[in-house]
Amino acid sequence: MERIYMDNAATTRVTEPVMAAMQPYFCEVFGNPMSIHGFGREARKAVENARRQVADALKADPSEIYFTGCGTESDNWAVRGTAYAQIRKGKHLITSAIEHHAIIHTCAQLEKEGFEVTYLPVDEFGVVDLVALEKAIRPDTTLISIMSANNEVGTIQPIEEIGRIAKAHNVLFHTDAVQAIGSVEFDVKKMNIDMLSMSGHKFHAPKGVGALYIRKGVRPQRLIHGGEQERGQRAGTENVASIIGLGKAIEIATANIPRHNAEVSAVRDRLIDRILREIPYTRLNGHRTQRLPGNCNISFEFIEGESMLLGLDLKGIAASTGSACASGSLDPSHVLLAMGLPHEIAHGSLRLSLCEENTLEQADKVVDALIEVVNRLRSLSPLYDDFIAAQKANKA
Ligand code: PLP
Numbered sequence: 176m177e178r179i180y181m182d183n184a185a186t187t188r189v190t191e192p193v194m195a196a197m198q199p200y201f202c203e204v205f206g207n208p209m210s211i212h213g214f215g216r217e218a219r220k221a222v223e224n225a226r227r228q229v230a231d232a233l234k235a236d237p238s239e240i241y242f243t244g245c246g247t248e249s250d251n252w253a254v255r256g257t258a259y260a261q262i263r264k265g266k267h268l269i270t271s272a273i274e275h276h277a278i279i280h281t282c283a284q285l286e287k288e289g290f291e292v293t294y295l296p297v298d299e300f301g302v303v304d305l306v307a308l309e310k311a312i313r314p315d316t317t318l319i320s321i322m323s324a325n326n327e328v329g330t331i332q333p334i335e336e337i338g339r340i341a342k343a344h345n346v347l348f349h350t351d352a353v354q355a356i357g358s359v360e361f362d363v364k365k366m367n368i369d370m371l372s373m374s375g376h377k378f379h380a381p382k383g384v385g386a387l388y389i390r391k392g393v394r395p396q397r398l399i400h401g402g403e404q405e406r407g408q409r410a411g412t413e414n415v416a417s418i419i420g421l422g423k424a425i426e427i428a429t430a431n432i433p434r435h436n437a438e439v440s441a442v443r444d445r446l447i448d449r450i451l452r453e454i455p456y457t458r459l460n461g462h463r464t465q466r467l468p469g470n471c472n473i474s475f476e477f478i479e480g481e482s483m484l485l486g487l488d489l490k491g492i493a494a495s496t497g498s499a500c501a502s503g504s505l506d507p508s509h510v511l512l513a514m515g516l517p518h519e520i521a522h523g524s525l526r527l528s529l530c531e532e533n534t535l536e537q538a539d540k541v542v543d544a545l546i547e548v549v550n551r552l553r554s555l556s557p558l559y560d561d562f563i564a565a566q567k568a569n570k571a
Contacts, residue, residue, distance in 0.1 A: 178491040179537050184528035190379045196423035200416035208413050218415050225422025229386050232429040234362040241387045241405045242418050246353040246374030249387040250277040253349040253370040256395025257318045258285050265315020271295045271303045272513040300462040301330035301514050312344045319348050323355035327510040328461030329470025338367030357428030358467050369393050380424035384417035439529050440468035445538040447471050469529035474520045477559040478552040483525050486548035495526050
């Protein structure tokens, strides 16, 4: 049985060129980059090369890039670090209702510590309300943190406009770009982005390595104390091999974004078009055009997302219902609820997330499998039976 992986928003595989770039940094170039001898200097040189690769991808300066342990750490550093560093200016932060838990739970913790947070609403497509954003800004607002693209429904936010608003009001702007790297072209200066989070495992680098861009002059308080790594701002011996992997992976991921987007969205659109056409009582979640090229999120009425996942898994297909970090929770997605979906429809949602390795043939196989799974599950659903019976009665 061919196994098909369509859960690239949860994580991606490490590709061969990335693995090859990392390989020497386990057994051969194993020095500690903080050591002053040759072994250390060699490792340091490679880390600094990776820093330049990340900076180039964002049109930033290498001195503005800090390596971290993951996207979650980058998000925590930007949000908590800014909240603490700017406490004299105020204790108010603005974010959106559809952020990843790395932001939402961090903000909730800050609220417990006496900070105030405004969670901006989104429209039915998951786009943040910019009028509400401008209205929410107060003299004591220290940070606006809005994700570049949503991990569940793939909606891309108007980042440049948010940057303009933040700048006009002299408020710092952080964006969680964990899902957007490789699909959205970033120019942090032009877009007025003060801080930007990323995570290697979303673009074919290993898990457990991330980065935070911090514009020169911005100083979120450091969260991890210890040694003087990362110019004294983030302690802990560098994860050298993974950092090299992240550098190589971002170079590949950002080399030709328009071509990547065209290729991946062709497969995505095959999925979306066929599912909506061939499976009744389905709806696309998220924006039709302002969406990540690899995201297909669809609600299926009368069935549970988890049952669909299990049915697909039996056929060798990996998908998800939403955020992998929230799986295990029986609550419907906070993202879909914020977009106004009723609970029962939010429960029946499926996310298929693609990378450039997925093909049109795979898309067709997945839709064929999905038709079987959905038909079987609906045939077992009393709700669906009642609905069909009521429809027949109405027609009669
Ligand atoms: N932010 C977003 C939008 C994500 O999708 C994720 C991971 O799914 C994270 C943050 C957390 O990144 P990491 O898994 O590297 O901690």
